[in-house]
Amino acid sequence: MKLNPSTVLITGANRGHGLEFVKQFLSLPSAPKLLFATCRDFHTCLNLQELIPHNPNLKVIKLDVDDEMSIKDAFKTVEGYLQGHGLNLLINNAGVLEEGGISDTTGDSMMRLFRTNAVGPFLVAQTFLPALNRAAKLNPSTGMSCNKAAIVNISSVVACFDQNYNGSLYAYRCSKAALNMITKTLSVDLKDNLVLSVSLDPGWVQTDMAPMAHTLPRDRVHDMIKVMGVMNESSNGLFFHAEGFLIPW
Template sequence: MTKHVLITGANRGIGLALTQLYLKTGWQVYANCRDISQADDLTHLQTLFDGLSLIELDVTDYAAVSALAHSMAHQPLDLLINNAGVYGPKGTVFGHTDVQAWREVLEVNTLAPLKLAEAFYPHIKHGTPGVIACLSSKVGSMSENTRGGGYIYRSSKAALNSVVKSLSNDLEPDGIIAIALHPGWVQTEMGGPQALIDTHTAAKGLKQVIDNLTLLDSGLFMDYQGNYLPW
C-alpha cells in the first residue's frame, strides 16, 4: 500500500532531498513551497515521478493552511514533516537583537509547525502509527548551550522542542508519534558550505530514523543518526 507524506519547505536543501528520497522509495509526496514558479528543482521532479503533488503555501498563512487541510480531508497521511524554517539575521549578539526578526523566525519555526499539526491531525490519525516529525536543531538544546548568543534561532528551536513534547502527550491516545529531529550540520543555504554533511546524507539518516520510530520515541529529541539528544 502506498504511503503518503506532506513535507513543508520542499523546494531546496533538506526539504528537497527528503522529497527526492521519499519519491524514490515509492511514497506519494505532497511537497510544499511558498512560490512554485521559483522552485525549478522541485518542479523538475514532476517530470520524473508520478507520485509528486506540489502545494504552493505560506506556512504562516493559517487560513490557507486550514483551507488546504479541508481540501485534503479525504486524504490520509502517514507522515507530516515540518521542515520549513528560517534562521534570521546572523551574528546577532547580546544588546543588538532585532525584535521584529525574532517574531518572524518564531512564526515560521515554532508557531507554523503547531498549526500544521493541528490542521492535519485528522489526516494523520489514519497512520499506523502516524508521525509528526519536526526538524529542530541541536542549538535548541538547553543542556548543550555553552556558548550563548544565537538568541533568535536558538529560542525558536527550543520552543519547537517544547511544542513537540506537548504534542506527544496530547496525541498519545491516538497512537500518533511526535518527534523533534536534528538533521546535523548540513551544507545548505542556512548551514553554509563549511558544514559537515550534504543534504542527501541528512535526508537518508532522517528517513531511517523516522522509519524505525516506535511510540516509545514520541516526545523525544533525536539526531539523524538515531542518537537521543538532551533537551
C-alpha cells in the same frame, strides 16, 4: 522496520533538506503513493517542478507556514487528493535562521523566527491533524510508527539548554526550543490517538543556512529516513539526532 508510509507531506520542500527528502522518498523501493511537497510559491519551485513529469505521485502544494489561511487552503487541497485516506507522515521542515547576539537581536527578529519556526509548524500540525488521526485509525498495525501516523519536527541541537556553550543566536535558539516544547506537548495530547510526535536534528549540514558545513544534505537525509524507520511508541515526545542518538532537552 523500514520507512514506507503511503502518504507524506513535507513543508519547505523547495530546497535544502526539504528538497532532498522529496528526492529520497521518491527513490524508496516502496515510494509513497502520494507525496505532498509544499513551498511558498509554486512558480518559483523549479527544482520541484522538474520532478513532476516523472513522478505522478508527487503533488506540489502552495503552503506558507507564516500564513494561517495558506495552511488551511493547503489542507483542503491535500484532502482532495487523499479522498478519505489519511496522512501517515508530516515532516515540519520549513524554518529560517538569523544570526543575532545580545546587542543586535531585535524584537522583530525574535517574533519573526518564533512565527516561522514554532507557530507555523504547530498550526500545520493542528490543521492536518484530522488526516493524521484518520491514518492512525485506518492502519491496522499496532503501536506508533512513521508508517502509521507521525509528526516529525525538524529542530536543532542549539535549542537545548544543556548544549548551549557558545551563546548568541537568541531568536533561532528560542524559536527551536519552543518547537521542541510543541513536539513534547503534541506527544502527550496525541498519544491516545496513536499519532507519534518527535523532534529530529539534522546536525550541521551544507544548506543555504549553513554553507560552510561539510556534511551534504543527501547523506544526512538518508540518515534521518533510516532513523524515522525505527521510531516507535518509545520514541514519542523525544528529540533525536539524525545519527540516531537521543539528545537531552
